[in-house]
Amino acid sequence: MGSFVLLLASLLSAWTLFSGEPVHVQALDDGVARLPVLGYNTWNAYHCDINETVVLQGAQLMVSLGLKDVGYTHVNIDDCYAERNRSASGDIVADHVRFSSGMNNLTDQIHDLGMKAGIYSDSGWFTCQLYPGSYQNEYRDAKLFQDWGFDYLKFDNCAIPYDDIIRQGIVGKYQRIADAIAQLAKDTGKPPLILSLCEWGEEQPWLWARRFGQSWRTTGDISPDWGSIASIINQNSFIAWASDFYGHNDMDILEVGNGDLTYEEAKTHFTAWALMKSPLLIGTDLSNISDSDLSILKNEEVIAINQDPVVGTSVTPFRWGINPDWVSNSTHPAQYWSGESQNGTVFMLVNTLDEPANMFFNLTESPWIRAGRQYSVRDLWTHTDNGTAVRNFTAHAVPAHSVVALLLKDAGDEPPNSGPPCARPEWCINQNGTLGPGA
Numbered sequence: 001m002g003s004f005v006l007l008l009a010s011l012l013s014a015w016t017l018f019s020g021e022p023v024h025v026q027a028l029d030d031g032v033a034r035l036p037v038l039g040y041n042t043w044n045a046y047h048c049d050i051n052e053t054v055v056l057q058g059a060q061l062m063v064s065l066g067l068k069d070v071g072y073t074h075v076n077i078d079d080c081y082a083e084r085n086r087s088a089s090g091d092i093v094a095d096h097v098r099f100s101s102g103m104n105n106l107t108d109q110i111h112d113l114g115m116k117a118g119i120y121s122d123s124g125w126f127t128c129q130l131y132p133g134s135y136q137n138e139y140r141d142a143k144l145f146q147d148w149g150f151d152y153l154k155f156d157n158c159a160i161p162y163d164d165i166i167r168q169g170i171v172g173k174y175q176r177i178a179d180a181i182a183q184l185a186k187d188t189g190k191p192p193l194i195l196s197l198c199e200w201g202e203e204q205p206w207l208w209a210r211r212f213g214q215s216w217r218t219t220g221d222i223s224p225d226w227g228s229i230a231s232i233i234n235q236n237s238f239i240a241w242a243s244d245f246y247g248h249n250d251m252d253i254l255e256v257g258n259g260d261l262t263y264e265e266a267k268t269h270f271t272a273w274a275l276m277k278s279p280l281l282i283g284t285d286l287s288n289i290s291d292s293d294l295s296i297l298k299n300e301e302v303i304a305i306n307q308d309p310v311v312g313t314s315v316t317p318f319r320w321g322i323n324p325d326w327v328s329n330s331t332h333p334a335q336y337w338s339g340e341s342q343n344g345t346v347f348m349l350v351n352t353l354d355e356p357a358n359m360f361f362n363l364t365e366s367p368w369i370r371a372g373r374q375y376s377v378r379d380l381w382t383h384t385d386n387g388t389a390v391r392n393f394t395a396h397a398v399p400a401h402s403v404v405a406l407l408l409k410d411a412g413d414e415p416p417n418s419g420p421p422c423a424r425p426e427w428c429i430n431q432n433g434t435l436g437p438g439a
């Protein structure tokens with residue numbers, strides 16, 4: 001009942017916001033993961049060096065560091081939790097030493113902390129680290145994961161069977177697990193496992209994966225350096241349209257706190273992932289995270305955009321900037337981005353240069369801005385109201401590899417004589433058909 005009222009409220013506010021089209025709902029609407037998943041994943045910090053202590057400590061730190069309170073509610077175990085072989089009866093077995101208390105004990109404790117638990121498997125014979133994969137065991141494994149108390153399943157793309165056995169393409173391979181999860185939900189009456197596809201970018205999952213899961217990986221693995229961040233932003237700039245409610249481009253686990261990312265680079269990384277509606281999975285060792293990295297992960301105004309209950313779509317570039325529009329360049333991705341949100345138009349400016357830069361844009365370069373209006377400006381990193389923008393905005397001296405995130409709200413008609421009569425002069429003419437001034 002409560003959620004019905006909420007849904008109604010968000011539909012109504014979407015209706016009034018855009019006074020026209022109803023909310024665009026698509027993809028696998030199976031009742032779970034309408035919004036990007038926020039949480040923790042063990043891989044980037046620990047790789048195979050995991051055990052129940054590490055996982056539980058991570059969960060406890062999410063609570064004590066206040067990360068749970070700002071929305072990070074998933075604790076996801078990645079590869080290497082299993083014994084090498086299935087049991088005699090054919091089930092995956094949790095590593096007897098590293099998970100000696102059993103998975104139910106672990107998921108119980110995670111649930112007791114008020115969080116959800118995630119597990120990992122693979123669409124092939126083996127996982128990427130050669131633990132048992134789920135091919136031909138999809139239902140059995142999904143059931144085991146649910147019986148173990150897990151809510152979420154990351155599903156990888158290694159160790160694919162030979163063609164004469166699988167006789168299916170990539171879509172068919174993922175159909176198997178999607179069907180198993182749907183069947184399991186039917187059989188048990190429990191919510192379906194949230195399915196996070198990890199089939200990397202070469203398979204163009206954004207074209208087909210929305211029918212199977214809440215997210216799909218769009219690139220190869222991330223690494224904790226600016227080159228990797230810039231390259232992932234570049235690749236995703238061309239497919240940002242694919243994210244919406246119930247289906248999200250997964251730009252990979254966050255590297256905030258890892259490697260040699262500077263504070264500005266980590267801010268850009270986090271902002272781009274959040275505003276492009278990627279899942280936000282923390283991937284650093286929380287026992288020694290710095291205060292500045294923690295403050296990045298806890299930027300509630302940026303998280304709010306990622307978790308927007310009314311608008312599911314991503315920011316998209318309106319101008320590439322240093323390079324011509326639509327140029328793919330892994331070191332210099334698009335710099336000027338905007339998108340709709342519950343409370344106004346969001347702008348993201350990325351300084352891809354190796355030196356500080358002033359970043360200027362005309363408001364109506366963004367399709368979401370109304371001509372002839374002025375806009376209040378909210379800076380989502382300094383958490384300040386930065387006055388009113390008329391016609392254009394300049395962010396001064398944006399540091400190298402840094403980001404500016406702004407929320408612009410309509411603040412009424414612009415003052416008279418704010419500039420040329422047409423902010424976009426092409427084909428702007430008098431009603432009687434004559435060309436006006438400045439045309």
Ligand SMILES: *[C@@H]1O[C@H](CO)[C@@H](O)[C@H](O)[C@H]1NC(C)=O
Nearest residue numbers: 049050051052053054097098
């Ligand atoms: C769990 O892993 C951590 C980190 O590698 C290690 O320090 C600890 O001894 C391990 N604990 C158990 C019970 O294996």
Ligand SMILES: *[C@@H]1O[C@H](CO)[C@@H](O)[C@H](O)[C@H]1NC(C)=O
Nearest residue numbers: 082083084085086087088132
């Ligand atoms: C796993 O099973 C294979 C055969 O299926 C066997 O050769 C191997 O010794 C087993 N490994 C372990 C660790 O039991």
Ligand SMILES: *[C@@H]1O[C@H](CO)[C@@H](O)[C@H](O)[C@H]1NC(C)=O
Nearest residue numbers: 100101102104105106108109
């Ligand atoms: C989990 O296992 C630990 C250690 O074996 C035990 O102390 C604890 O009571 C168990 N917790 C639950 C919820 O079963």
Ligand SMILES: *[C@@H]1O[C@H](CO)[C@@H](O)[C@H](O)[C@H]1NC(C)=O
Nearest residue numbers: 045257285286287288289290
């Ligand atoms: C945090 O601890 C990990 C080992 O658990 C280590 O690799 C890393 O360098 C440490 N980071 C910092 C910032 O101290």
Ligand SMILES: *[C@@H]1O[C@H](CO)[C@@H](O)[C@H](O)[C@H]1NC(C)=O
Nearest residue numbers: 304305307308309341342343
């Ligand atoms: C919109 O503003 C309200 C009130 O400040 C806030 O609670 C909500 O999180 C905002 N929504 C987004 C998507 O930023």
Ligand SMILES: *[C@@H]1O[C@H](CO)[C@@H](O)[C@H](O)[C@H]1NC(C)=O
Nearest residue numbers: 322323324328329330331332
């Ligand atoms: C990427 O763009 C930058 C800035 O325009 C340029 O200097 C560089 O040569 C480009 N890289 C490639 C591989 O084209």
Ligand SMILES: *[C@@H]1O[C@H](CO)[C@@H](O)[C@H](O)[C@H]1NC(C)=O
Nearest residue numbers: 360389390391392393418419
């Ligand atoms: C920006 O807009 C102001 C009006 O608010 C105008 O005076 C100014 O010339 C504009 N700047 C550019 C570079 O278009």
Ligand SMILES: *[C@@H]1O[C@H](CO)[C@@H](O)[C@H](O)[C@H]1NC(C)=O
Nearest residue numbers: 379382384386394395396404
């Ligand atoms: C917004 O105002 C704050 C406080 O004056 C300032 O630090 C910040 O740089 C401004 N943001 C932009 C994008 O100009």
Ligand SMILES: *[C@@H]1O[C@H](CO)[C@@H](O)[C@H](O)[C@H]1NC(C)=O
Nearest residue numbers: 361362365392420422423424
């Ligand atoms: C911004 O608007 C001004 C005045 O309309 C125009 O001269 C300029 O080319 C525009 N700049 C961009 C980047 O659109």
Ligand SMILES: *[C@@H]1O[C@H](CO)[C@@H](O)[C@H](O)[C@H]1NC(C)=O
Nearest residue numbers: 429430431432433434435436
């Ligand atoms: C067309 O309309 C413009 C603006 O109202 C006016 O200045 C101009 O004189 C008109 N031209 C003719 C031919 O009617």
